[in-house]
Amino acid sequence: MKIMDNEFKIQFLGGAGTVTGSKTLVEVEGKRLLIDCGLFQGLKELRKMNWMDFPIDPASIDAVVLTHAHLDHCGYLPLLVKKGFSGKIHCTRPTLNLTEVILKDSAKIQEEDAERATSHGYSKHEKATPLYEVKDVMECMPLFEGHELNEWVILNEYMKFEFLNSGHILGGAFVNLIVNGKKVLFTGDIGRMEPMLLYPPKHVKEADYIVLESTYGDRNHDKSKDVKNELLEIINETIKNKGTLMIPSFAVERTQEIMYLIYKLRQERKFPNIDVFLDSPMGMNATNIFHQYYEWQKISTKEINEMYHDIIFIKDILQSKALVADNKSKIVIAGSGMIEGGRILHHLNKHIENPNDTLLFVGFQGEGTRGRSIIEGDSEIKFFGQFREVRCNIRSISSLSSHGDREEMMDWLRKFNSPPKTIFLNHGEPHQTEALRVKIQHELHWKVIVPKLQESFELK
Ligand SMILES: [Zn+2]
Structure with missing residues (x-):
């Protein structure tokens, strides 16, 4: 017509x-x-x-x-x-x-x-x-x-x-x-x-x-909670358990937001002595772009420069394997955000059955994903061809969006x-x-x- x-x-x-x-x-x-x-x-x-x-x-x-x-x-x-x-x-x-x-x-x-x-x-x-x-x-x-x-x-x-x-x-x-x-x-x-x-x-x-x-x-998002304090509480719990905190995260925006919260906690001297790793090639690429476009962000150039300083970037697969093998208490941010693939699976493979370790969700989990199954309380999930029991702590900060x-x-x-x-x-x-x-x-x-x-x- x-x-x-x-x-x-x-x-x-x-x-x-x-x-x-x-x-x-x-x-x-x-x-x-x-x-x-x-x-x-x-x-x-x-x-x-x-x-x-x-x-x-x-x-x-x-x-x-x-x-x-x-x-x-x-x-x-x-x-x-x-x-x-x-x-x-x-x-x-x-x-x-x-x-x-x-x-x-x-x-x-x-x-x-x-x-x-x-x-x-x-x-x-x-x-x-x-x-x-x-x-x-x-x-x-x-x-x-x-x-x-x-x-x-x-x-x-x-x-x-x-x-x-x-x-x-x-x-x-x-x-x-x-x-x-x-x-x-x-x-x-x-x-x-x-x-x-x-x-x-x-x-x-x-x-x-x-x-x-x-x-x-x-x-509506729950605005009654302070996400920074929620994160601090979960980090402290992990340290007390001498465990590892795994944070599956979307490479763009959420990863940088988590790094910013960690930076703020460090600045307020609330941040305990624990290493933080970013084990995500895509997360690193995205972070480099965030670094490049400081004028598009409301936080200061100084903050942008400082917030990435204390995070340890895992460069290649060998370093990633060494990190998985390391038993020290630590925080690992890794992709993918809904546990559909990526290096988070290798960390989960090591820690999923340990009640001293914690898996922290910081983003929306889509229907049909492993992340959604875990958050809804499934006691077993399948990856690397095997069913594994979910025995680590499951936590979630739901108001980040x-x-x-x-x-x-x-x-x-x-x-x-x-x-x-x-x-x-x-x-x-x-x-x-x-x-x-x-x-x-x-x-x-x-x-x-x-x-x-x-x-x-x-x-x-
Ligand atoms: Zn979008």
Whole structure:
């Protein structure tokens, strides 16, 4: 159907009814723009969608704009390029660097998984193929263009946009898109109103349309607890037990936040005498990028320089093996954040059955992951081909999050001068999105739409 004058279309190709696979298509006068290009993650049903044909011809997309470097927002890019996309990929400068680290890691994991499936014979095909490889990531990197915040980027005669700080992770930004004179604001993921290291999300006053995430649409973070003291208590407990504290952590933002809390405890001279190790190649790469972009963070350059000083960085696999073998009481931060792979498994292999050791969760644990099973109290988990009894202490600091909660999102929305014509809610499990829809309609009386996957809307 021909779009009428001044009309444009948005279509939700991912991140609708789920927290992963974020992709929203904006179409005007034959020009196509994709906001985010995320991978579907988690349960098998979702992951299968990454293997399906892309709903439109990728070669027909003129440009991609990324809100931030998380895999559920950028992880499909190598495939999009493989399938014919050759336009520019716009993002902020830190997002460009972080995306490269995250995509290469994702490709490596997929290559290893495919290799394992082939050698163990659990692939239906003779040779299992990865979704994409490191070489595919390298193919898409030259298409990237890094930008500053608040810099207008003209895409064509109908569309321009600027990035506005979202406070979610380093480089994370809202996309303030002007289509045919109408303002459409995509939040990507929205950060906490008082992030630990970053500047708070930008207050926006006006928009014709808003596309808002809803991950925490149904709940609030527990703000009654002081995370620094919670961490200190767990560290002291570990020292008392002469044990090892294992912290599975996401490489971007959470790892640096934990290092910052440890630094603050040291500064306040509350930090006991115990070595802290970062045993995560991706965590180290990400930390180097944090070091490079000090002006994007609200903490001082002095703090940034000092906070990494007392952490021992594990450089290679030999050092990592030596660390696992060492019986001294210590703190180890390692990936992956949901214990789906990475060096944390080797530390867990050594300590999981020892009641003097502690496994501390500091981030969200997705459905179907080992982290979720442990946190929900499973007495055994399987890794390295064996079931192992969970006998170490399980602790969790649940209020650490890079997502604004329901009240924080509502506060942010209340700062708009006038209601948008429509607010679309995406990036949430159905119950989370539904709860936020009811809250916005009830309190703000705005028109709210919860789009279904593939659903499109004509706007003007
Ligand atoms: Zn995110």
